[in-house]
Each structure stands twice: as structure tokens, then as C-alpha cells.
Amino acid sequence: DTAAAIDWNRFAVAGVRQVRAARTPAELETALSQLFTPLGPGIEIGASLTPPRAIGPRNPDLIAWHYRGPGLTSAASGPYSSKRINRTVTVPSSQQPSPAIISQTISADSLRGRAIRMRGLVRIANANASGWAGLWLRVDRGQAVGFFDNMENRPVRDTTWREYVIEGSIAADATQIVFGALGVGGMSLDVDAIELSVRREGGEWTPLAVRDAGFEEDENSSRQGWGRNLYMSLVRPTGGAPQGTRYVRIPALPAAPTVASAPARASDSLETPVTGAVSEFTLARGLRARVPLSLTDAEARTASVTTATLRAALAAVPPSTGNDDLDVRLADVVIAWNVFRHFYPYWNDLTVDWDARLRPQLAAAYEAASTRQAHHDVLRVLVADLNDGHGSVRDVAKPARVGLLPVTFRILSNRLIVTGSRESTAPVGSVVVRVDGASAAGRILSETQLASGTPQWKRTRAEWALQMCHLDVAVTLHIEPPDGVARDVTLPCKQEGPSVAEVRPDSITELEPGIWYVDLTRVRAEQLRPQLPVLAKARGVVFDVRGYPTDAGAAVLSHLMRVPETSTDRWMHIPRFARPFAEVAGWQDLTWSLRPVSPLISGERIFLTDGRAISYAESVMGYVRDYKLGTIIGGTTAGANGNVVGFTLPGGFSVMFTGMRVSRHDGRTPYHTVGVAPDIPLEPSLEGIRAGKDEVLARALTILQIRP
Structure with a gap:
């Protein structure tokens, strides 16, 4: 119970500071014991350990953790989750919601398949108040929720104005986007300069229309577009705004009564804790450690006499967000290395020795300058070691303009x-x-x-x-x-990007009688559907997937398939963890369950793709390759697929990575770092670019025996 309540980012900073002072194995043992033994019974650190207790049967009454993928926060959404078996979660009652929320909604119809970014200036009124505050962004998929981030895992802590950023993705079946700001518990916050943008094909961020984004309208104006809790009043101060003349103040609401939910029970044998389960591992300087993985209820409630001392030490750790000093840099590496070591699903597919990478990663952080760029680059190199195309590091504490x-x-x-x-x-x-x-x-x-x-x-x-x-x-x-x-x-360096990334035909057009071109990165499913009867009769269709498709990418597949997916066709695999160090207890296997749909596009099909096709684009191209839906021309796709997940480091950097294993459609053959290779490899040439010629498309037309 003590460990479950720890702020691990603060713990990492405090732990680095304490351990760095150790000069001998004995001093290191003492420092580590002081840090970790207060977290619960059964934790041992030393040159030798006591004889372990016997491993017993599975016991549904024990306390333990079980993860489906990297469910890193209590607000984990999508396919990933975590469960603490036999522990209740305290939640607000339904009598009165405690969050103070403002919100606005826009349609996702023309934005599907894009990356989305929300930015805003925020400060809190009282850093010592209970609760937390942040911006929030949600993508709705009909009755389901797609991307969701409310900054609960990296709440606003500063009483001075700072910009905060949320980035996510808009699903191919998204219906609407909801966004705003919120304060939970006793937290009051001020907000200004909200911006919502989507990333276009060329990589540029293009702002979307947000009503009253700067909160300049009067509260009673019909032009202000912010919804709020019915029982909450808003104030728009006219002085001290960081942008314009006004901002909005979201007041703290009385804390709602709380109730305890039913204890989380094991849903199957994999979630049922094992009596006496432990993890033992080697540390530096001849030390070893043992950590219990299951406890009885009484053991889990046990608090050490030094627990209060540890909590006081953590409370004294100054805020590290935006800090680039040595302890914070090292703590960032410690947290990131551990998250990947325990939750990255691809260690069996790669030749990377992650354990061996820890020392050089720590050394790089130790030797780096105390600058934001150097700090950022250390973390980028660490993530680069994963060989994960989804892997990225963003500075959310001090984002550059x-x-x-x-x-x-x-x-x-x-x-x-x-x-x-x-x-x-x-x-x-x-x-x-x-x-x-x-x-x-x-x-x-x-x-x-x-x-x-x-x-x-x-x-x-x-x-x-x-x-x-x-x-x-x-x-x-x-x-x-x-x-x-x-x-x-x-x-010049401006916010607006180029109007055209490269010259292509219209998004859906007949190039020659009976020969059609469909750019799946631009045309939308609603535009494609009326053309399906025509495409079904075409002699040939060229589909362009040189980039990230819209919802049309998935929609067109059923009109190309002649046989349905079988029950054994499972290409997305969510690991289930009951032990650390990425030790998989089992898998949850998923697929899209596609079936042929009329009309069938029966003519010759050619797909154009290259290394710009990643993630959802590779889901589409995986069906094309494994179901032989067409000839593929161009370059190999990016080789990174699967739902992403993120976490925030002590220094204020947000890290993203792939949380599931994606295979080919046989359920076994690796896909990660492999991607979809073309049947006909072809890369543009400088001469072709200068001549204004799309050589990859021209090759497709040559195959279809027409003049380019």
C-alpha cells in the first residue's frame, strides 16, 4: 500500500541524490535499504539474501499487480490497463462531481487519421492545495473513446503562467473531439490562449478554429463557446492576462464525497496471484535484491517505522519539472529505462541488450551539459536505442516556439x-x-x-x-x-506550412479510361463510397499510401478482400505481465475481423507506399501484403505498428512508445522493424523530381500498360 501511493518521479530524484553519495558497497547497500525497505515487507537488499519462502499455489485473496500492456496510470485508456488485485479504489460518489471543467467540442469528420495537438497557458492558484489541474483532450469514436489525456500523470504545479501541450492521434473512425481544462479537488486554475492544431501531410501543424480561444468574450456573450459544470461560475479577470486582455479563472469546487469501489478481483488464472512469488535480481557492487510480488492483506497494509521519514524526504524534493540539473537528468534515465525494461513488448524480436545499455545511458546523462537541449538529446538517444518508430520525446515543460x-x-x-x-x-x-x-x-x-x-x-x-x-x-x-x-x-520561419508537400493527381480521379487513382492519404471514406461502384468496374486502380491514410484506408480493404479473416488471424498482441522485466504471462490477441463487402474492386490493384507509412498505415498495408490485395511499388514501410502509450519524466519530458506486439497475419512472423517490403522497389530520383515526374506512380501506370 505504501509503494502504491508513492510519487515515483519524486522518488527517483531523491533516490539518485542519495545513491550518488555512496562510495563503497556498504554505503550503497545502506542507501538503497533506506530508500526501498520502507515501501513494504519482504524487500531485501544485500550481498546475500535470506532463504526465500516457498512458492505456493495461486491464491485469489492475495494482493498483487497484473498488467494488460503498459497500463501505466489509473487513467489508462484504449487496450492497456492495470489492476491491483484485491484492493479498492476510492472514487467520487455520484452525488456531485468534483472536477471543475470547461469544454468545447468540434467535429472530427475532416480530421480523421491526423495527429492532434492542444496547447494553452495555465497556472494554478495555490501549489499546496489538494487535488490537481490540467488541460484535457479526448477523441470520441462513436460510443467508444479513442485518445484521451487529462494530464493527471503530469499535473500543472506552477503558480506562474506556463505553456502546456498535449499531443495525440485522431482515430480513423473518430466522430468528435472534446477539449478544455479542469481542476480536481481543491485546485483552482487560470487558463488562456487555447490552441488546437492538426498535423498535415507535410508535418506542419495547422490551427483549427476554437471559439473564444483567448477568453476575451464576456461571459454572457453568445460568441463565447465554452461549456462548463452547471453549478460552477467562471470569472474572466481583465488584468494580468499573458495574452490579450482577459483570461478565465476556473474555481475550486468542494470535494465530492468519496466511496470505495468493489475490490478488483482476478478475472482469470493469469491474474490470480501466486503465493510467495518474488523477483530476485543482481545489482551493482556485488549486491542483490529481492522484491515480493504478492502479499497478504495484512502484509500489504504494514507500514515501516521509516515510512514517515521517507514520505517527509519526498515532500521536501523541490519541483523537478523543467529542471536540467544532474539529479533530474539521471532520474529521467532511471525512470525511462525501467519503463521500457518492464513493459516494452519487443525484446524477443530485437538484438538490443537493454541491460547493457543502462550504464552508457546514465553516463551520457552524467556528462551532458545542464541545458534543456542537452537534456532532451540524452533522452532521445535512450529512446533511439529501442528501434521503435513510435518512440519519441517531447518537452512539455518548456516547449520550444x-x-x-x-x-x-x-x-x-x-x-x-x-x-x-x-x-x-x-x-x-x-x-x-x-x-x-x-x-x-x-x-x-x-x-x-x-x-x-x-x-x-x-x-x-x-x-x-x-x-x-x-x-x-x-x-x-x-x-x-x-x-x-x-x-x-x-x-522565413512561420507557423503556416507549405501548401503542397509533393505533386500528386487529384485525390480520386480517372487517369485514363478504366484506370483510377485513389490517394488514401487524402480522400475520406465518405468521398470514396459513392465511387465504389465505378472502381469495382475499373480495369485497374492505383492506391496511394505514401503517408498516413484517412479512414478510407481501412474502409477500402473489405472491398478488396475475397475471403474473410479466420479465427486464427490475430496480428495485434497485448502482453500480460504479472512479473517484472517484461516476463510475459500470456497474450491477448486481437484483429480487425474484416470480411468481404460488396462491391468488390476486382480489377488490377497497385499500392504505392514508402517509409512515410507508419502505424495505422502499416495496418492497412499488412492486409494488402498478407491477403495479396495488390502489387506494392515503392519503399518499405516504417516498421512500427500498434497502439502507443506515454509517460512523463521528472524533468518534464513526455515519452511515447509502442505498447503491443504486432506480427504478420499468421500471428507469429515479426513485423516490428521489418514493415511491408514492396514487390517492386523504386525510389524517386533527383532527375525525376526536377522534371516534375512522379516516377513511382509512372511505374504503376506502366504496369497497367498505359502511358504515364
């Missing part, structure tokens, strides 16, 4: 090529030699080294990174344009 250059890039043969431009001085087909005086090849190398995933996805991430810039700070490129006259061009 970034914009986008008015150009898009592709990296071909280690050269940075302009493939889209809104500036005549930097025409399409230009080779970028230097960026602000630095070698473009060197920038490509550094960005790919800091990205996680396959080489093709690292290249995509580097293309995006090189397009990003410090907002309102111009960037000078030295280019070799198609006309051959090398020169410097200075480009």
Missing part, C-alpha cells in the same frame, strides 16, 4: 532535396548543401541518430526535423538549384 520553413524535403542518397516549395528562391529539385552554415549531410546524420526506428523511418523523421525551425527566426540554405547556379537563400 517552433515553426516551419516554406519548403518540404526528401532525403535521397544522403542528399537533402527540396520537393515542395512556396518560395521561388528555393525551387523544387534544389539540393541543399548547408543549413545555416552547417553541412546538410551532417545535419541529416545527427537527426537520424536522434530518431528511433528503422533507417527509412529515421530518414522521414530527419526530413521533418530539418523543415522545423525557431519561430520567426530566418534560416539560410545554401542550395544547388536545377539551373546549376549555387547560391544562398534565406527563408
Whole structure:
């Protein structure tokens, strides 16, 4: 019970500080014992351990944890969850909800398949008040919930204005997006400058319309669009706003009465605790440790005489969010390394020795400068070691003010090529030699080294990174344009991105009689459906999946399949953990359960794809490959699929990674870092780009025996 109530981010910072002072094995043993033995009975640390108790049968009355995937917080949503067997959870009663909430809703119809970002300026009134506060963002999928984040695991703690950020994804079947701010318990907060944006195909963030985003309207104005609790009054102070002239103050509400839910019971044998189960492992300096994995009710309630001392020490730890000193950097590595060690589902598919990576990762944090960028880069390198295309690190405590250059890039043969431009001085087909005086090849190398995933996805991430810039700070490129006259061009850094990433035909169009082109990254299912009877009669259809599909990507598959999925076709696998160190007790296997749907698109089908296709795009391409739904031309997809999950580190960085194992449709063959390889490999050339030719599409048309 003590361990379950610990703030582990604070514990990590305090623990690093205490352990760093140890100079001998005896001092280290003492420091670790002081930190960990107050957490519960049965924890042992020493050069030798007492004889372990006997392992007994499964006992449904014991206290233990069971995880379905990385259910890292009590608010875990989607396919992941955690359960503390035989422990109640205290929740607000239904008499009166305790959160003070403002909210606004927009339709998701034209936004499906995109990444979404919410930003806002927030501060709390009293850092010592009970409860917590934050922004919140939810994506609804009909009666189900898709992405959800309310910052419960990284609440606002500052009494001065700071920007906070939430990023997520909009599901292919999303219906609406709901967002706002909330204070829970006794927490009052101030909010201003709400911004909601979606990431477009080129990687740029495009703001969406938010009514009264700066809270400048009068409370009684018909133009203010914020809903709120019926029994809650809002105040809009007219002085001290960080942006504009007003902001909104969300008052603390009286705490609602609480009730205890029914104890969480084991739902099957895998969740039933094992009597005497322990985990034993080797530490440094000749020490070993033992941690019990199940306890009786009485044992779980036992508090050590030193528990109060530990709690007092943790309460004295200053806020670490946004801090870059040594203890915080090391604590960030400790937390991140552990989360991946225990919950990353791909250790059996990779050759990475994660245990061996701990020492160099700690050393990198130790040697890094006490700057935000150096701190960030240490964590990016750690996540890069996972080889996880979903792996990323965002600074949510001190997010940089970034914009986008008015150009898009592709990296071909280690050269940075302009493939889209809104500036005549930097025409399409230009080779970028230097960026602000630095070698473009060197920038490509550094960005790919800091990205996680396959080489093709690292290249995509580097293309995006090189397009990003410090907002309102111009960037000078030295280019070799198609006309051959090398020169410097200075480009502005603005919030708006390029209008076109690359030239493609209309999203759904007939290129020649009987030959159709469908760009699944742009056309929506509602636009595709009326065209299905025509496509069903077509001699050939080219489907473009060079990027992230809309909801049409999944919708079209049933019109290509001739046989339904079988009961054994399970390609998404959620690990079930009852023990640490990623020891899988079992799997929950899932699929989309697709069946053929009329009309059948029976002509020749060709799919275009490359390393920009990741996650949901690879779900679509997995069906294409394993059900032989068409010929694939282009490059290998990113090799990262499965629902993502995130956590926040003491220093204020948000980390994302893949929480489930995805295989091919036989349920066994690895997919991670493999992706979908093309039947016909083909990469654009500089000559083709300069000629305005889509060589990958041209090859598809050649196969269909028509002139490109």
C-alpha cells in the first residue's frame, strides 16, 4: 500500500541524490535499504539474501499487480490497463462531481487519421492545495473513446503562467473531439490562449478554429463557446492576462464525497496471484535484491517505522519539472529505462541488450551539459536505442516556439532535396548543401541518430526535423538549384506550412479510361463510397499510401478482400505481465475481423507506399501484403505498428512508445522493424523530381500498360 501511493518521479530524484553519495558497497547497500525497505515487507537488499519462502499455489485473496500492456496510470485508456488485485479504489460518489471543467467540442469528420495537438497557458492558484489541474483532450469514436489525456500523470504545479501541450492521434473512425481544462479537488486554475492544431501531410501543424480561444468574450456573450459544470461560475479577470486582455479563472469546487469501489478481483488464472512469488535480481557492487510480488492483506497494509521519514524526504524534493540539473537528468534515465525494461513488448524480436545499455545511458546523462537541449538529446538517444518508430520525446515543460520553413524535403542518397516549395528562391529539385552554415549531410546524420526506428523511418523523421525551425527566426540554405547556379537563400520561419508537400493527381480521379487513382492519404471514406461502384468496374486502380491514410484506408480493404479473416488471424498482441522485466504471462490477441463487402474492386490493384507509412498505415498495408490485395511499388514501410502509450519524466519530458506486439497475419512472423517490403522497389530520383515526374506512380501506370 505504501509503494502504491508513492510519487515515483519524486522518488527517483531523491533516490539518485542519495545513491550518488555512496562510495563503497556498504554505503550503497545502506542507501538503497533506506530508500526501498520502507515501501513494504519482504524487500531485501544485500550481498546475500535470506532463504526465500516457498512458492505456493495461486491464491485469489492475495494482493498483487497484473498488467494488460503498459497500463501505466489509473487513467489508462484504449487496450492497456492495470489492476491491483484485491484492493479498492476510492472514487467520487455520484452525488456531485468534483472536477471543475470547461469544454468545447468540434467535429472530427475532416480530421480523421491526423495527429492532434492542444496547447494553452495555465497556472494554478495555490501549489499546496489538494487535488490537481490540467488541460484535457479526448477523441470520441462513436460510443467508444479513442485518445484521451487529462494530464493527471503530469499535473500543472506552477503558480506562474506556463505553456502546456498535449499531443495525440485522431482515430480513423473518430466522430468528435472534446477539449478544455479542469481542476480536481481543491485546485483552482487560470487558463488562456487555447490552441488546437492538426498535423498535415507535410508535418506542419495547422490551427483549427476554437471559439473564444483567448477568453476575451464576456461571459454572457453568445460568441463565447465554452461549456462548463452547471453549478460552477467562471470569472474572466481583465488584468494580468499573458495574452490579450482577459483570461478565465476556473474555481475550486468542494470535494465530492468519496466511496470505495468493489475490490478488483482476478478475472482469470493469469491474474490470480501466486503465493510467495518474488523477483530476485543482481545489482551493482556485488549486491542483490529481492522484491515480493504478492502479499497478504495484512502484509500489504504494514507500514515501516521509516515510512514517515521517507514520505517527509519526498515532500521536501523541490519541483523537478523543467529542471536540467544532474539529479533530474539521471532520474529521467532511471525512470525511462525501467519503463521500457518492464513493459516494452519487443525484446524477443530485437538484438538490443537493454541491460547493457543502462550504464552508457546514465553516463551520457552524467556528462551532458545542464541545458534543456542537452537534456532532451540524452533522452532521445535512450529512446533511439529501442528501434521503435513510435518512440519519441517531447518537452512539455518548456516547449520550444517552433515553426516551419516554406519548403518540404526528401532525403535521397544522403542528399537533402527540396520537393515542395512556396518560395521561388528555393525551387523544387534544389539540393541543399548547408543549413545555416552547417553541412546538410551532417545535419541529416545527427537527426537520424536522434530518431528511433528503422533507417527509412529515421530518414522521414530527419526530413521533418530539418523543415522545423525557431519561430520567426530566418534560416539560410545554401542550395544547388536545377539551373546549376549555387547560391544562398534565406527563408522565413512561420507557423503556416507549405501548401503542397509533393505533386500528386487529384485525390480520386480517372487517369485514363478504366484506370483510377485513389490517394488514401487524402480522400475520406465518405468521398470514396459513392465511387465504389465505378472502381469495382475499373480495369485497374492505383492506391496511394505514401503517408498516413484517412479512414478510407481501412474502409477500402473489405472491398478488396475475397475471403474473410479466420479465427486464427490475430496480428495485434497485448502482453500480460504479472512479473517484472517484461516476463510475459500470456497474450491477448486481437484483429480487425474484416470480411468481404460488396462491391468488390476486382480489377488490377497497385499500392504505392514508402517509409512515410507508419502505424495505422502499416495496418492497412499488412492486409494488402498478407491477403495479396495488390502489387506494392515503392519503399518499405516504417516498421512500427500498434497502439502507443506515454509517460512523463521528472524533468518534464513526455515519452511515447509502442505498447503491443504486432506480427504478420499468421500471428507469429515479426513485423516490428521489418514493415511491408514492396514487390517492386523504386525510389524517386533527383532527375525525376526536377522534371516534375512522379516516377513511382509512372511505374504503376506502366504496369497497367498505359502511358504515364
